[in-house]
Amino acid sequence: xxKVTQAQTExxxxxxxxxxxxxxxxxxxxTYYLFWYKQPPSGELVFLIRRNSFDEQNxxxxxxxxxxxxxxxxxxxxxxxxxxxxxxxxxxxxxxEYGQNFVFGPGTRxxxxx
Amino acid sequence: DTAVSxxxxxxxxxxxxxxxxxxxxxxxxxxxxxxxxxxxxxxKIMFSYNNKExxxxxxxxxxxxxxxxxxxxxxxxxxxxxxxxxxxxxxxxxxHMGGGSYNEQFFGPGTRxxxx
Numbered sequence: 001x002x003k004v005t006q007a008q009t010e011x012x013x014x015x016x017x018x019x020x021x022x023x024x025x026x027x028x029x030x031t032y033y034l035f036w037y038k039q040p041p042s043g044e045l046v047f048l049i050r051r052n053s054f055d056e057q058n059x060x061x062x063x064x065x066x067x068x069x070x071x072x073x074x075x076x077x078x079x080x081x082x083x084x085x086x087x088x089x090x091x092x093x094x095x096x097e098y099g100q101n102f103v104f105g106p107g108t109r110x111x112x113x114x
Numbered sequence: 115d116t117a118v119s120x121x122x123x124x125x126x127x128x129x130x131x132x133x134x135x136x137x138x139x140x141x142x143x144x145x146x147x148x149x150x151x152x153x154x155x156x157x158k159i160m161f162s163y164n165n166k167e168x169x170x171x172x173x174x175x176x177x178x179x180x181x182x183x184x185x186x187x188x189x190x191x192x193x194x195x196x197x198x199x200x201x202x203x204x205x206x207x208x209x210h211m212g213g214g215s216y217n218e219q220f221f222g223p224g225t226r227x228x229x230x
Contacts, residue, residue: 035218039155045204045221089155099145099169099210104157 002027004094004105012111013082021077021108023092029053031097034075036066039107040088048090051075082112117141120205120222127195128230135190135225137205145169146188147219148180149204157204163188164210195229202226 003026013019025034036048049059051068059066063080079086089109095102118139127133139146147170148160162170166182177193192199205222 033217037221043202044223045206047218047220050218091157099162099164102147102159102162102170104159107155107157109155 002029002094002096002101002103004092004103006090006092006105006108008108009106010109010111012113014113015084016081017112018078018080019082019110019112021079021090021092021110023075023077023105025073025075025092025094027073027094027096027101029096029101032101033095033097034068035093035095036075036077037091037093037104038088039091040085045091048077079110082110084112084114086110087112118205118207118220118222120203120225122225123223124226124228126228126230129195129197131195132191132193133195133227134192135203135205135227137188137190137222139186139205139207139220139222141207141209141220143207143220144185144210145208146182146185147206147208148188148190149206149221151202151204151224153201161188161190192227195227197229200227200229 005024032053034051038046056068065078067076089107091107092105121136145164147162151157160174161180163182179191182188202224204224206219208219209217
């Protein structure tokens with residue numbers, strides 16, 4: 001069955017440190033998509049990125065970068081020079097090509113201390 | 115101008131009652147979803163509808179019944195509420211099913227349901 005694992009339950013860093021959030025997935029889908037969402041303390045869920053299974057290019061967006069490694073079934077998320085506003089719960093998620101098997105990981109709570 | 119809206123934001127009710135949560139999206143999306151987030155922040159999909167048709171129905175008690183009167187609305191009705199139903203319920207929408215281009219899910223602000 002499809003599964004998304006985020007082994008880090010909680011991470012604390014000091015502002016300006018770099019931090020990497022791990023995501024490992026299991027899937028039987030040939031074509032699939034991976035996502036990262038952010039849930040700040042206010043509670044809303046904010047889409048960050050989508051990556052499809054046939055595009056292993058890494059992506060950078062400002063201080064955020066994502067490393068997709070199909071060989072290790074990982075889709076890790078790095079925040080460079082973290083800021084207090086980055087404090088949130090971050091979720092990694094998977095879906096199959098047609099929306100089947102949509103699964104969220106358990107989330108990683110990131111606390112960035114001033 | 116809210117893309118995905120839910121009402122109410124908070125809902126406190128007694129065990130055994132019946133309640134509904136409404137969801138509307140103004141993004142012109144074809145697909146809508148309901149998720150449950152428990153106290154440990156674990157998010158689980160409950161239902162998804164595509165063009166008013168039920169597509170995904172995870173293992174959810176049949177006390178939960180989604181209703182989609184049109185593509186822009188997906189309401190969640192819960193009968194005979196139980197203590198374990200207390201959670202935050204999120205509605206979401208996406209352009210279509212699957213994970214293709216421009217198909218990220220947009221989430222509503224959530225409805226915090228507390229069953230006493």
